[in-house]
Amino acid sequence: xxxxxxxxxxxxxxxxxxxxxxxxxxxxxxxxxxxxxxxxxxxxxxxxxxxxxxxxxxxxxxxxxxxxxxxxxxxxxxxxxxxxxxxxxxxxxxxxxxxxxxxxxxxxxxxxxxxxxxxxxxxxxxxxxxxxxxxxxxxxxxxxxxxxxxxxxxxxxxxxxxxxxxxxxxxxxxxxxxxxxxxxxxxxxxxxxxxxxxxxxxxxxxxxxxxxxxxxxxxxxxxxxxxxxxxxxxxxxxxxxxxxxxxxxxxxxxxxxxxxxxxxxxxxxxxxxxxxxxxxxxxxxxxxxxxxxxxxxxxxxxxxxxxxxxxxxxxxxxxxxxxxx
Amino acid sequence: xxxxxxxxxxxxxxxxxxxxxxxxxxxxxxxxxxxxxxxxxxxxxxxxxxxxxxxxxxxxxxxxxxxxxxxxxxxxxxxxxxxxxxxxxxxxxxxxxxxxxxxxxxxxxxxxxxxxxxxxxxxxxxxxxxxxxxxxxxxxxxxxxxxxxxxxxxxxxxxxxxxxxxxxxxxxxxxxxxxxxxxxxxxxxxxxxxxxxxxxxxxxxxxxxxxxxxxxxxxxxxxxxxxxxxxxxxxxxxxxxxxxxxxxxxxxxxxxxxxxxxxxxxxxxxxxxxxxxxxxxxxxxxxxxxxxxxxxxxxxxxxxxxxxxxxxxxxxxxxxxxxxx
Numbered sequence: 022x023x024x025x026x027x028x029x030x031x032x033x034x035x036x037x038x039x040x041x042x043x044x045x046x047x048x049x050x051x052x053x054x055x056x057x058x059x060x061x062x063x064x065x066x067x068x069x070x071x072x073x074x075x076x077x078x079x080x081x082x083x084x085x086x087x088x089x090x091x092x093x094x095x096x097x098x099x100x101x102x103x104x105x106x107x108x109x110x111x112x113x114x115x116x117x118x119x120x121x122x123x124x125x126x127x128x129x130x131x132x133x134x135x136x137x138x139x140x141x142x143x144x145x146x147x148x149x150x151x152x153x154x155x156x157x158x159x160x161x162x163x164x165x166x167x168x169x170x171x172x173x174x175x176x177x178x179x180x181x182x183x184x185x186x187x188x189x190x191x192x193x194x195x196x197x198x199x200x201x202x203x204x205x206x207x208x209x210x211x212x213x214x215x216x217x218x219x220x221x222x223x224x225x226x227x228x229x230x231x232x233x234x235x236x237x238x239x240x241x242x243x244x245x246x247x248x249x250x251x252x253x254x255x256x257x258x259x260x261x262x263x264x265x266x267x268x269x270x271x272x273x274x275x276x277x278x279x280x281x282x283x284x285x286x287x288x289x290x291x292x293x294x295x296x297x298x299x300x301x302x303x304x305x306x307x308x309x310x311x312x313x314x315x316x317x318x319x320x321x322x323x324x325x326x327x328x329x330x331x332x333x334x335x336x337x338x339x340x341x342x343x344x345x346x
Numbered sequence: 347x348x349x350x351x352x353x354x355x356x357x358x359x360x361x362x363x364x365x366x367x368x369x370x371x372x373x374x375x376x377x378x379x380x381x382x383x384x385x386x387x388x389x390x391x392x393x394x395x396x397x398x399x400x401x402x403x404x405x406x407x408x409x410x411x412x413x414x415x416x417x418x419x420x421x422x423x424x425x426x427x428x429x430x431x432x433x434x435x436x437x438x439x440x441x442x443x444x445x446x447x448x449x450x451x452x453x454x455x456x457x458x459x460x461x462x463x464x465x466x467x468x469x470x471x472x473x474x475x476x477x478x479x480x481x482x483x484x485x486x487x488x489x490x491x492x493x494x495x496x497x498x499x500x501x502x503x504x505x506x507x508x509x510x511x512x513x514x515x516x517x518x519x520x521x522x523x524x525x526x527x528x529x530x531x532x533x534x535x536x537x538x539x540x541x542x543x544x545x546x547x548x549x550x551x552x553x554x555x556x557x558x559x560x561x562x563x564x565x566x567x568x569x570x571x572x573x574x575x576x577x578x579x580x581x582x583x584x585x586x587x588x589x590x591x592x593x594x595x596x597x598x599x600x601x602x603x604x605x606x607x608x609x610x611x612x613x614x615x616x617x618x619x620x621x622x623x624x625x626x627x628x629x630x631x632x633x634x635x636x637x638x639x640x641x642x643x644x645x646x647x648x649x650x651x652x653x654x655x656x657x658x659x660x661x662x663x664x665x666x667x668x669x670x671x
Contacts (some may be wrong), residue, residue: 035572035662061564061573118360195523202544239386243568247360250670263514296663303667331670333390337360338621339664345575345656 026051027093029121031086031100031109032077033057033064037339038299040067046309053202054093055105056086063341065081067313077105083112090121095315099124099272106131106292122316128290133268134290138207147267149260149288152279159198161208170306173263174201175209202268212288214281218246218322219261220294220301222308223270225315232311233258233325234301236334240247246297251304251332258325260285273298274307296327351376351638352418354446356411356434357402358389358427358668362664364426365392365622371634379418382412388666393619402430408437412634415446424597424618431456431617433488447641448549449597451617459615463504463532472592474585475611476605478535483525484535487518500534501525537613539606543571544586545619545626547633548595550640555590557636558583559626561659571622576629576657581648585610598623598633625659635668 028043030036033055043053044067054069058076065071070093074085078338090098098121100109100195110118110128117123125131133139137154144151153170156179163169172191176199189211190196200206215237222232235257238248261276264287277288294308302308305328311321353368355361357642358380368378369392380393381403390396399410411471411531421632423446425537434441435453442448450456459466462479469476471577476493480486480505512653513538515521525531540562546556548612553635553669560582586601588611619633627633630653 036664045625061660063659063662070506198523199522288486299663299665300667303665326523329669333386333668333670335360335386335666335668336663336668337362338624338661340624340628341361341660341662342625343658343660344654 025157026317027054027095028052028089028312029054029056029086029090029093029095029098030054030064030068031098032062032102032105032245033068033071034062034101034296035064036101037064037067037341039294039303040064042299042302042307044069044299046307046313050313051096052093054089054095056089060343066341066343077108077342083108083115087115087119090116094228095121097122097124097312099312101294103135103293105318106137120203122225124312126274127269128198130269130271131292134292135180136338137209137289140289142198143268144264144287147264149264150284152212152286152288155208156206158196158208161196165193165307170210173211176206177205177209178203179205212279212281212286214279215225215259215284216241216288217277217278217280218249218251218295218297219257219278220298220306220308221261221270221276222264222306222311223265223272224321225271225272226309226318226320229323230262230270230272231321231323231325232306233261234309234328235261236297236300236303239333242336246295246300246334246336248333248335249297249300249305250334251328251330252325253328257283257285260287262325297334300332301328303334304328304332350419351642352379352417352420353377353413353637354381354418354420354423355393356381356423357387357427357430358396359387359426360389361426361619362389362392362666363627364619365389367624367627367632368634369394371632371638375638376421377418377446378501381414383666391663391666392670394549402433407409408433408440411446412440412444413439415580416444420446422449422637424449424637425527426619428439428460428616428618432460432528435455447550449637451596451599454618457596459617462502462506462534462614464626465614469488469589469592469612474487474589475609477537477611477613480533481531483521483533486521495535498536500536502534503528504530504532514578533535537604537606537611539604539611541566541613542582542603543574543620544582544603544623545623545631545645546586546590546595546599546601547636548590548597549636549646550596551643551645553594553596554648555587556646556648556650557631557633558586559653561625562585562621563622564658567661571620571625571658571659571661573658574622574625575659576625576653578651578653578655582610584613587650591635597637603629615671622659625657626653628659629653629657 052069141154240248275291377394466479567571602614
């Protein structure tokens with residue numbers, strides 16, 4: 022059993038940078054422990070200690086993770102993949118009972134993020150501009166007819182992460198084809214504008230958003246930000262602050278926003294470390310430190326906007342090599 | 347003007363590892379110089395020296411590159427992107443005239459690689475098994491009817507790299523829709539089997555394939571190998587050797603192969619460093635060294651199959667940060 026301030030990162034996958042950042046921050050005071058269901062998750066090998074665990078949907082998964090927490094004196098736990106956020110939020114109390122703090126928003130909030138139509142309804146109900154969305158294709162055809170929306174539009178699953186199964190369509194014919202082949206689809210307006218990503222940290226003790234880092238996305242690859250540049254905008258900071266308070270997020274989240282004709286439209290939220298978070302860290306926005314502050318009962322000060330503008334981030338491939346056993 | 351054994355990598359993009367490998371090999375004897383049309387190409391910043399150049403399709407591009415070669419005493423030049431391979435091959439003599447060796451196959455060979463239907467014809471004409479391909483959809487419908495091929499099939503552009511615009515389709519209706527929307531499409535059999543990638547070096551002096559590294563692809567991402575494991579297979583080494591000799595490739599190439607029901611099917615060739623080459627390098631297959639041998643007039647020895655089996659490669663994202671000027 023290891024002493025100290027140990028943090029467990031679940032489903033670490035290819036998020037090597039996140040493991041590295043925690044390791045740097047915990048140096049001398051605690052360990053980073055990582056898990057994944059595959060031994061081909063390269064981030065496992067960055068951690069101080071790692072475990073190969075069953076798949077999240079297998080029976081007994083919760084017990085395996087609770088055991089790892091107990092045996093390794095884990096003070097805080099995070100997951101880096103979407104489906105596991107619901108799991109962590111659902112079992113928050115089981116973790117708290119053994120002295121492990123799950124860094125995650127509440128269950129209902131997490132679930133809303135993964136249902137694009139529920140999020141759309143929340144945003145419009147609360148007066149935030151967002152991307153026009155339809156689950157009823159007849160209502161959509163009607164809006165096309167009266168000119169409220171125009172082709173092209175996106176057809177995508179109501180639930181589902183990354184860009185899987187997303188189709189840009191230009192005709193009723195294609196929509197009918199997609200709706201006949203797949204269930205639970207929705208139609209979403211195509212936003213022709215600038216896309217932003219915001220990495221936001223909501224203090225776990227004060228419930229205040231204490232850090233907002235905004236990057237303009239320059240290039241995407243496989244649904245992830247590949248190149249971006251840091252920007253600041255007072256109006257956008259305020260919008261994000263208000264939205265995050267209203268939706269009651271907790272910990273680290275990532276928000277996608279479009280700017281079209283000068284207006285900001287909130288698109289979606291990943292209630293976890295986003296794929297572009299390394300840009301924020303390398304620009305001085307140290308979320309692992311904020312998490313450590315919180316789990317050691319220290320409230321974080323407000324550092325919204327305290328970073329440099331015009332810092333460019335470019336991703337490239339690094340690799341881990343292992344030899345088969 | 348720098349002396350020594352300098353190598354120029356054109357359109358370096360995000361190929362940081364390739365720049366690093368050349369730099370390591372040239373340490374003390376020469377420099378790596380990199381170019382790109384965008385200053386957001388992270389590999390630029392790995393090189394000993396770099397230049398931002400016009401886009402390849404802009405007038406005067408050849409003169410710009412020739413000048414860089416002359417002024418920097420460049421001994422060999424490679425490109426890391428497909429369209430530029432034709433350019434390099436086309437202007438081979440202009441580079442040779444100033445003492446710079448283009449590491450690339452001949453023009454006709456390069457062009458064949460970028461025309462999937464020409465490659466299909468070459469392979470079938472020479473008795474190599476390959477993926478069934480159709481540019482005539484009526485011929486395809488006929489083969490469907492008689493059971494020579496079955497749905498699903500891929501519809502993709504005859505020319506074009508990566509997975510852009512590729513659609514897996516299951517009906518005549520979808521094929522008609524795609525063919526009505528896009529030109530120059532072809533229909534390709536869906537191969538349900540194991541996919542391999544081979545990194546092959548063909549000696550520039552002996553014209554012999556001297557190195558073949560084979561990896562089984564475990565996971566793809568955005569058209570690139572994300573995880574793979576090294577394998578050896580005598581039959582596959584022989585098949586690749588024969589194909590490469592027949593097609594008269596030169597320098598470094600990357601071949602995609604499927605194994606279905608025990609048979610090997612050649613799918614396509616990238617006549618350049620493939621995105622998965624770092625796996626070969628990290629397993630001991632040092633192509634930069636072979637290139638340096640060749641440009642210093644040394645023939646490489648045959649090292650086909652001289653690497654370890656069961657070496658796993660896993661990619662993850664690293665990042666470069668720059669500050670706007």
